[in-house]
Amino acid sequence: MQNNHHKEHLYKILVIGDLGVGKTSIIKRYVHHNFSPNYRATIGVDFALKVLNWDQETVRLQLWDIAGQERFGNMTRVYYREAMGAFIVFDVTRPASFEAVTKWKEDLDSKLTLANGKHVATVLLANKCDQGRDVLTNNGIKMEQFCQENGFVGWFETSAKVRKMTNRHTHEYTYTHSVLT
Ligand code: GDP
Numbered sequence: 001m002q003n004n005h006h007k008e009h010l011y012k013i014l015v016i017g018d019l020g021v022g023k024t025s026i027i028k029r030y031v032h033h034n035f036s037p038n039y040r041a042t043i044g045v046d047f048a049l050k051v052l053n054w055d056q057e058t059v060r061l062q063l064w065d066i067a068g069q070e071r072f073g074n075m076t077r078v079y080y081r082e083a084m085g086a087f088i089v090f091d092v093t094r095p096a097s098f099e100a101v102t103k104w105k106e107d108l109d110s111k112l113t114l115a116n117g118k119h120v121a122t123v124l125l126a127n128k129c130d131q132g133r134d135v136l137t138n139n140g141i142k143m144e145q146f147c148q149e150n151g152f153v154g155w156f157e158t159s160a161k162v163r164k165m166t167n168r169h170t171h172e173y174t175y176t177h178s179v180l181t
């Protein structure tokens, strides 16, 4: 049946963060619904397309996976250009990957500004939450506050390995369920 209200959207979404934090694995889980424990650093730039049907509209998320260039300052403006959103990923078992998060954010914001003068919406992903949460619990950082202070629209605990994580709540942290369903 012809539907005149049908709209299509294509959004470029960046997935950035230090080497080994699980960027490629998250994309694989989200788009292809699988996980491989074998470490293989991606070379070049990979694209994966996640198609979402949302009301009468089709949303295509073109996920950009950086590969082999995972040092901040290494990414070019050309790479970031025309992105509509970004995920910055860190590994909850590696504090250094969390410290790098603000550097990734600064690099992104310094190289990409939207037409309206704003920065792209960026979501923080605390990955490998199946492995423990050293970074989240040891340094006393309140993630909500960290997001507000550093310009993230929000954060999620994720695991590319374990499909469903139970919700956990403590008085200090509110763990949001995994965005990966
Ligand atoms: P990238 O360099 O950021 O793309 O990281 P990869 O996706 O290649 O993942 C690096 C390593 O971490 C691989 O051995 C993955 O199998 C592993 N890994 C990725 N995500 C998770 C996760 O959520 N939990 C666990 N336990 N391992 C993960």
Ligand code: MG
Residues within 6 Å of the ligand: 023, 024, 025, 040, 041, 042, 065, 066, 067
């Ligand atoms: Mg990769």
